[in-house]
Amino acid sequence: MRTTAAQRRHFTRRLLTWFARAARDLPWRRTRDPYRVLVSEVMLQQTQVSRVREYYPRFLERFPDLRSLARAKPRAVREAWDGLGYYARARNLHQLAKRVAGRGVTDKGVAGDSVAELPEDPEELIKLPGIGRYTAGAVASFAYEKPVPAVDTNVARVLSRVFFGNSRQRLSGNRQRRIWSLAAALIPKDGKRAWKFNQALMELGALVCVARKPKCAQCPVRPDCKTGRAP
Numbered sequence: 001m002r003t004t005a006a007q008r009r010h011f012t013r014r015l016l017t018w019f020a021r022a023a024r025d026l027p028w029r030r031t032r033d034p035y036r037v038l039v040s041e042v043m044l045q046q047t048q049v050s051r052v053r054e055y056y057p058r059f060l061e062r063f064p065d066l067r068s069l070a071r072a073k074p075r076a077v078r079e080a081w082d083g084l085g086y087y088a089r090a091r092n093l094h095q096l097a098k099r100v101a102g103r104g105v106t107d108k109g110v111a112g113d114s115v116a117e118l119p120e121d122p123e124e125l126i127k128l129p130g131i132g133r134y135t136a137g138a139v140a141s142f143a144y145e146k147p148v149p150a151v152d153t154n155v156a157r158v159l160s161r162v163f164f165g166n167s168r169q170r171l172s173g174n175r176q177r178r179i180w181s182l183a184a185a186l187i188p189k190d191g192k193r194a195w196k197f198n199q200a201l202m203e204l205g206a207l208v209c210v211a212r213k214p215k216c217a218q219c220p221v222r223p224d225c226k227t228g229r230a231p
């Protein structure tokens with residue numbers, strides 16, 4: 001399905017206007033620190049926002065940067081994650097920290113002057129433990145303000161409903177590929193605007209275009225939507 005430049009423009013304008021008014025104030029939206037963005041994204045993968053709000057500051061207080069996480073004992077990481085579930089996420093995060101900040105880290109602490117930075121390029125990020133295509137795009141966009149797409153379940157659902165008129169929950173591999181291409185075509189070229197666009201799509205999927213009963217009557221992009229505007 002092809003979209004015209006005008007359709008894309010209208011959709012983006014309505015979405016961003018709504019986001020400016022309706023966005024929740026979430027702690028990970030107030031930072032561009034790549035490590036902090038990454039921690040929030042990993043926590044949010046399988047956990048509700050309200051729970052992440054509680055655990056996120058606690059985890060960061062204990063491990064404020066990649067180096068401190070890289071130095072930590074597995075048991076300490078597990079303790080800090082306890083209650084969030086899906087512990088494999090914490091194990092991968094720990095592995096990632098060791099890989100990125102690990103040069104010069106010993107059991108006794110950090111030795112030397114190693115650089116502890118996450119890469120900016122999604123193609124590099126995706127090579128790190130526990131990072132999939134979505135998380136790579138999210139870190140590149142939310143930390144580094146790169147104009148790249150970040151398509152999670154919420155975003156895929158919104159784009160599928162708006163542009164394909166499809167309200168099915170499960171999307172085929174082919175449809176997933178088309179959604180990523182569409183997201184890449186929609187993403188504003190300016191990094192700050194791209195940050196807002198990705199956040200706004202997720203917010204719409206979380207608050208309005210929810211999985212079970214989408215709130216079409218209050219949806220800002222209803223005029224552009226092939227599903228919500230149908231009689």
Ligand code: SF4
Nearest residue numbers: 209214216219225228
């Ligand atoms: S109009 Fe309805 S289906 Fe379309 S994006 Fe909005 S909430 Fe989702």
